[in-house]
Amino acid sequence: MASNCIFCKIINEKEALKIYEDEKTVCLLDINPISRGHCLIIPKKHFKNIFDISEEYLREVISTSKKVSKLIKQKLNATGVNILHASGKSAQQSVFHFHLHLVPRYKNDGLDTWPKSDYKEKSLKEVYQKIKK
Numbered sequence: 001m002a003s004n005c006i007f008c009k010i011i012n013e014k015e016a017l018k019i020y021e022d023e024k025t026v027c028l029l030d031i032n033p034i035s036r037g038h039c040l041i042i043p044k045k046h047f048k049n050i051f052d053i054s055e056e057y058l059r060e061v062i063s064t065s066k067k068v069s070k071l072i073k074q075k076l077n078a079t080g081v082n083i084l085h086a087s088g089k090s091a092q093q094s095v096f097h098f099h100l101h102l103v104p105r106y107k108n109d110g111l112d113t114w115p116k117s118d119y120k121e122k123s124l125k126e127v128y129q130k131i132k133k
């Protein structure tokens, strides 16, 4: 537990709106939802982001995201989900305790969760070679 981490604190509060919990993960409703049932999947152990989370906890978080997706499909009649994540300030991570946003989607909900970009890659081959070497 990180002493000044809001998620380490929230996951232990009785008032938290936990819709799912197991030994290593917890799922809370987001307090500022962007769709009905928008929730956060959080490892109970403190990890900053994708770069430092253990394989074990990452597996558990992904497994929980499937369970919660099924739960939301069944209980709220969602017809799809987006699973969103930010690691690092440049990715707009705002709480530095690893978490996934699970955003239920509904037919004609008007949400657009894919970032808009004017970026044009000059050379995919160069990118490929840099990563593969």
Ligand SMILES: [Zn+2]
Pocket: 001, 002, 005, 006, 007, 008, 009, 045, 046, 047, 096, 097
């Ligand atoms: Zn934390």
